[in-house]
Amino acid sequence: MREALRTRRFYPLTQTNPTMIIHKTGNKKWINRHETFEQPISDLYDLANRDTGDVLADYNDTTTSIQGIIQQAINAGTTIRVLGGEWSWTKIAATNGILLNTKPLNLSFKIGQQNLSPACNRSPEEFYFSQCGTSVKELSDRLRKRNRSLKTSGASNGQTIVGAMSTGTHGSAIDVGSIQDCVVGLHIIVSPVRHVWLERKSNPIVSQSFVSNLHATLIQDDSLFNAALVSFGSFGFIHGVLIETDPLFLYRSYRLKVESGDDLYELMETLDFGNTSIALPFGNERPYHFQTLINQYDSKNQAYLTAMYKRPYNTTYTPPALTGGFAPGDDGPSFIGAITQAIPALVPSIVNALISSAYAPYSNVWGTHGEIFSNTDTHGKVLSSATGVPLNYVNKVRLILLELNKTKGPFAGVIAFRYVKGTQATLGFTKFPITCIVELDGVFSNESYRFYDLFWNELFAQNIPFTFHWGKLLKLDNPKVRTLYTAEKVNEWLAARKKVMVDPLSMRVFTNDLMVEWGLDTLVSEDVVA
Numbered sequence: 001m002r003e004a005l006r007t008r009r010f011y012p013l014t015q016t017n018p019t020m021i022i023h024k025t026g027n028k029k030w031i032n033r034h035e036t037f038e039q040p041i042s043d044l045y046d047l048a049n050r051d052t053g054d055v056l057a058d059y060n061d062t063t064t065s066i067q068g069i070i071q072q073a074i075n076a077g078t079t080i081r082v083l084g085g086e087w088s089w090t091k092i093a094a095t096n097g098i099l100l101n102t103k104p105l106n107l108s109f110k111i112g113q114q115n116l117s118p119a120c121n122r123s124p125e126e127f128y129f130s131q132c133g134t135s136v137k138e139l140s141d142r143l144r145k146r147n148r149s150l151k152t153s154g155a156s157n158g159q160t161i162v163g164a165m166s167t168g169t170h171g172s173a174i175d176v177g178s179i180q181d182c183v184v185g186l187h188i189i190v191s192p193v194r195h196v197w198l199e200r201k202s203n204p205i206v207s208q209s210f211v212s213n214l215h216a217t218l219i220q221d222d223s224l225f226n227a228a229l230v231s232f233g234s235f236g237f238i239h240g241v242l243i244e245t246d247p248l249f250l251y252r253s254y255r256l257k258v259e260s261g262d263d264l265y266e267l268m269e270t271l272d273f274g275n276t277s278i279a280l281p282f283g284n285e286r287p288y289h290f291q292t293l294i295n296q297y298d299s300k301n302q303a304y305l306t307a308m309y310k311r312p313y314n315t316t317y318t319p320p321a322l323t324g325g326f327a328p329g330d331d332g333p334s335f336i337g338a339i340t341q342a343i344p345a346l347v348p349s350i351v352n353a354l355i356s357s358a359y360a361p362y363s364n365v366w367g368t369h370g371e372i373f374s375n376t377d378t379h380g381k382v383l384s385s386a387t388g389v390p391l392n393y394v395n396k397v398r399l400i401l402l403e404l405n406k407t408k409g410p411f412a413g414v415i416a417f418r419y420v421k422g423t424q425a426t427l428g429f430t431k432f433p434i435t436c437i438v439e440l441d442g443v444f445s446n447e448s449y450r451f452y453d454l455f456w457n458e459l460f461a462q463n464i465p466f467t468f469h470w471g472k473l474l475k476l477d478n479p480k481v482r483t484l485y486t487a488e489k490v491n492e493w494l495a496a497r498k499k500v501m502v503d504p505l506s507m508r509v510f511t512n513d514l515m516v517e518w519g520l521d522t523l524v525s526e527d528v529v530a
Helices: 055-076 136-145 161-167 208-213 222-229 262-270 332-338 344-358 391-408 446-461 478-484 487-501 504-509 513-518
Strands: 021-024 029-031 038-040 043-048 080-083 098-101 108-110 127-131 183-191 194-199 217-220 237-244 249-259 289-294 302-312 362-367 382-390 413-421 434-443
Touching: 043 055, 055 080, 055 098, 055 183, 055 237, 055 504, 080 237, 108 136, 127 136, 136 161, 161 237, 183 222, 183 487, 194 222, 208 217, 222 487, 249 262, 262 391, 289 391, 344 413, 382 391, 382 446, 391 413, 391 434, 391 446, 434 446, 478 487, 478 513, 487 504
Parallel strands: 043 098, 080 098, 194 217
Antiparallel strands: 021 043, 029 038, 108 127, 127 237, 183 194, 183 237, 249 302, 249 362, 289 302, 289 413, 382 434, 413 434
């Protein structure tokens, strides 16, 4: 933190006996899921809702209790960070203060016509409200019962919806976007005495009565909403989100081995499915989901294409079966951890063997979103980095990686290229009109860290426009954040944070060391008033 508080404002506690369940574990350290760091903490609280049978009342009681926790943190001069699925590889969710485990906060409910704004000409069945700790798997299961589906997600269903949204988690739905692009409303607890419902003014969704039922303050502002979408826990406690959903649908899925060469490379850099000689399952039809995986050690010079086509739901399909413990939608982190530390000479053969067994081609596999993307964990320790680049830089980046692997490697991992529509989120890393996410999933080792660093340095050296996935390994400081995401966007995000949170002491509570390092804290001494 830049400077310790010189003065401290004390609010009266909103309630002396919180009605939610708060278990103070007494833990003094926290290790993230992928075990990339160990963080000293003052405590870890497990949070859970009451279960009175009145979902709205239980949810509102939790809001009040969270306000009490924020007040206690202000009084103690400590910080708070909110944990989702603990999936991030970086310290973005870390603090030396109090960690709040939100996974048991998993209420969700549909909304009715009376909950929609008169300006919203949509059906209420298109939307679904979820509390912060609900996992992607839970959402998929609950939506299916309502004949609805998420539009997209990452490959892991173990992430919480707010955790995934807040770091910009993506899939490869090329014309849809990332998880945050399917969120249309945010309920944020910003201080001990204030919580807000935030949505775009250009896209009003909920009625005033809906907001009043949450006892929140309505804010309709495009700039503030876009900033809060990808804010990695720094805009306050995001208690709930309203998600835009699709009618339940099926993927018709294929994974193909194809020859590497000019035809493939052109498709990877244009996504022009109407003008390619690559033999895709449905000719020139544009897939809903498309990605490429390069095996830099394949002596036959072949790559893997995954193409998934959206089809209307029916009950006659056969759900996909796990093959060797892996689901059809699994990505690199799901299996690359099976590689153990290996001497360099053995890396190519080990990578080849693992890909052959865990990433085998398949054909005509049908399933809902939750069935295709059903994994909730990784197999073994793994490192992962993801950088977003513009579509027209894909092959330049591909050549950089292959050359580095040849001259500075070997990299014990895989290289994947995923594609999503650009985001409106102010600091969303998928900022390019069509963003290609270049993913490097590797064995947990110093050599992998070294290879990532070489790659990032080369991107900077060659002035390639790119961004980092906020929840994966990265190399950032204040100047780099302003260079990669632009100073204009950073300033817009900082201004939005002040407008949403208002109270500097509450902002201090939700500021961690990584934000200070990146220049995203905005908390200087003159912000703190008596």
